[in-house]
Amino acid sequence: MDIQHDRSLKNYNTFGIDAKAKHFCEINSIADLKQALSWSEYPKKFILSGGSNMLLTSNIDSLVLHLNIKGKEIVSEDDEFVILKVMGGENWHQMVLWTLEQNYGGLENMSLIPGNTGTAPIQNIGAYGVELKDTFVSCEALEVATLKLKTFNKEECKFGYRDSFFKNAGKGKYIIVSVNFKLRKKNHRLNTSYGAIETELKNMGIQNPTIKDVSDAVINIRQRKLPDPKVLGNSGSFFKNPVIGRAEFEEFSAKHPEAPFYKVSDDLIKVPAAWLIEQCGYKGKRFGDAGVHKHQALVLVNHGNASGKEILDLAHRIMLSVKDKFGITISPEVNIIE
């Protein structure tokens, strides 16, 4: 395996931050991964996959292992379902498009989410009423300490809203190398409950949508609201939507009856962070090359040469403003790499 030194990571993170890796190596197989993890001359390793959910705030003083393990395989199938195994280095959206070409349903609402398949379970990616956990069967991960492969079923992954075992107790201990999905071959269950999808399908003049139509609708909506990382560096939603208790919500909504909200349970309410940020006046604002997207206040953007620190400063400023104005704490969804 070829090891490069002082390599820029600008093209390896969707924010387009020009941080450097002290050492860098491509990982194309599980054997490569095992070998690289055992190199004692590089004691510190950093795992990099699609680079779509992280903010690099400094150079990485380690050996960066770029996960690029490819492959898709049908594990089993019957008349109705297919179990599909996808290797971690497969680009998520390309994989979703491929499943739609095969007429496999289940992932269509999550079209155009940036990143790779192997990192999708870490934060239980989701969009337009569907989350990864809805079609997830299991994943295979390499345990860093033992270099052994372990299979995690859905329960063991402890999925929550943008959350899983791999963000908590399992953090830093496992590297996901493949994910198994259960997808429908027929009798597709469309999820168009998310208002914007229904409206989009209507505007597209479609009455009996297929899974491909739902995917097209999602792609249209996302392209209107979310910036293309190839054009404008970003990491999708930078913040999570805060979930607050009923008492806190009553107080908040008495003062701000116009605020949108979603009931999570009888006691918990989710308030859109984008609304809170917009009300604080940040939507479309730019500070040097760090900014807030003009069509979606939840997305921070790099207008060209922002450093990770500049983006992080802006994030802190926004968090303080939201806390001051509304008394609500918002926190990053993106991994901040220090």
Ligand code: EPU
């Ligand atoms: N809103 C504003 N200002 C804005 C944008 C939105 O006030 O600039 C309000 C909208 O009017 C709406 C509410 O905020 O009432 C929610 O907006 P939207 O439906 O666009 O979704 P979101 O909560 O902002 C979440 C996910 C997105 C996902 C969409 C659609 C999180 C952190 N984000 O955003 O995920 O695409 O729902 O399902 O949960 C991502 O994780 O990177 C991501 C893009």
